Amino acid sequence: ISRSIGDAYLKKVEFNRExxxxxxxxxxxxxxxxxxxxPTVSVQRLYPEDQFLIFASxxxxxxxxxxxxxDIVHNCPRNGVARKLVKAALHxxxxxxxxxxxxxxxxDRGVRRHFHDDITVIILFLDSYLISRSSWDGPLISVRGGAGICGSANT
Structure with a gap:
């Protein structure tokens, strides 16, 4: 997950102009x-009973x-649940x-910035019961830096 999507004018001087x-x-x-x-990287052990992860700004x-x-994610149907979280925050x-x-x-969206910050939500459902134990033996895959390049977790 990326950190600080947007706000380029605070990252590079060339974006701080017209x-x-x-x-x-x-x-x-x-x-x-x-x-x-x-990004801030943290490692969290997942357990078979874990049902989902919420990534949000x-x-x-x-x-x-x-x-x-x-509670919202647990009690709502999966389809559109990220949108429900955004709506709850806007309420x-x-x-x-x-x-x-x-x-x-x-x-207007441009003016709304004075009322609330940007909201981005991704829900990752962990359907561990769909994965057989034998499939856990494969190599770990990692995506680093949002560049879309996959490699082994050891790189």
Missing amino acids: PLLPKFRLPEPFHKPILLAE DGLWEHLSNQEAV EAAKKREMRYSDLKKI
Whole structure:
């Protein structure tokens, strides 16, 4: 999963100029990136009873707790469940601004940034019961840096 998709104007000085809207531009040039896209990597042991993983940007976690997100995914049909998480977060964002969700949705996307952060959600369902034990003997595959290059986990 990538970290900090977008916000290029905070990473490289050449993106901190037109056609970027003036309200997003930094007033002075910078020499080091203000925002890094280096991922935080963590290893989590998975167990047969684990059902899914939720990968989401901070825009989701600003409005939903871990348990709220888990409950939504656990209690909703798989199809469209990521969208349901986004909608739940937007409902909370609207509530914090003392407005209705329907009114929040009417605000232009460019202006809506003042009401909530971008929200990206991916749900990975772990259907371990579909995988035979013998298939676990194969090589581990790793995708590094989002470049789309696969190789063994030892690289």
